[in-house]
Amino acid sequence: MNIQRLRTTSVLLFFAALMSLSSQAMAKAPIYTSFFSDLAVSGYDAVAYFNESKAVEGSEKFELEYKGAQWRFKNEANLNAFKASPEKYAPQYGGYCAWAVANNDTAKGDPLQWTIHQGKLYLNYNADIQAKWESDKVNLIEKANKNWPDVL
Template sequence: MKTFRNLLLVAFTLFAAISVQAQTPPVDDNGLAIGGYDVVSYFSGEAKKGSKSYAVKHHGATYYFASKANQNAFKKSPKNYLPQFDGYCAWGVGAKDAKFPINPETYTVIDGKLYLFFNGPFNGEPFNTYQDWAQRTTELKKAAHAKWPKVKNSK
């Protein structure tokens, strides 16, 4: 019984550590955008990690891509693939007038635009901002776009 409890504790700790690491700023301290995820891949319905082999520098940030084709698509028209709100959590902007980090695997594409979300532990509890966004998409999307000019300039 004690061994099972210890095993369970180790598994929970590993899961929590992975969840915490999943949250990332839109651009980290090294200039890597979206945790190294390929922003073009979202538009095919799957969040994929990119590779240093297919890197593009854009407005001071480095974006990684999973393929040469995705890299070329981004180079041709970056504005078509960049996430809304400079990559901050869309729910945070719309619901809380704030910039939250994101989990690169929690996203949606609406009307050809990429929206990213916080999804991880908050105050010791799991918190997925996409769930509220999905229930109030129209309201929160409108609010986020209206609030972004002010939120963008906040700390």
């Protein structure tokens, strides 16, 4: 009986220790990357959204680190444009889904579900969420701006 009680106590202490981890330790990164990658925008070229009005995959040949994530670009010109002004090209809310941030949450941003509004790039989780975003983006941007970066 004492061994069983000791095991139960040990298990409870283990879970209590897990639960007591600070929120700082559990915070999300400022730039969304998938669990198994450190690529921002899933490896898509953030500058191409502005220059080509489409999602374009970046190349390993044109890569740089910014805010703890790796950013890829189609060519050297786009890499240099980003280097000169990353805040101009990086997606808002670190590439997390803009609709989720507006709703005080986070979700992955899909590089194929994007919008440029007033010179800023926004990503959304999927096509259904993007439709919701598009229907009320001015209001949602205002909400998301209030929630960011506290949602992390």
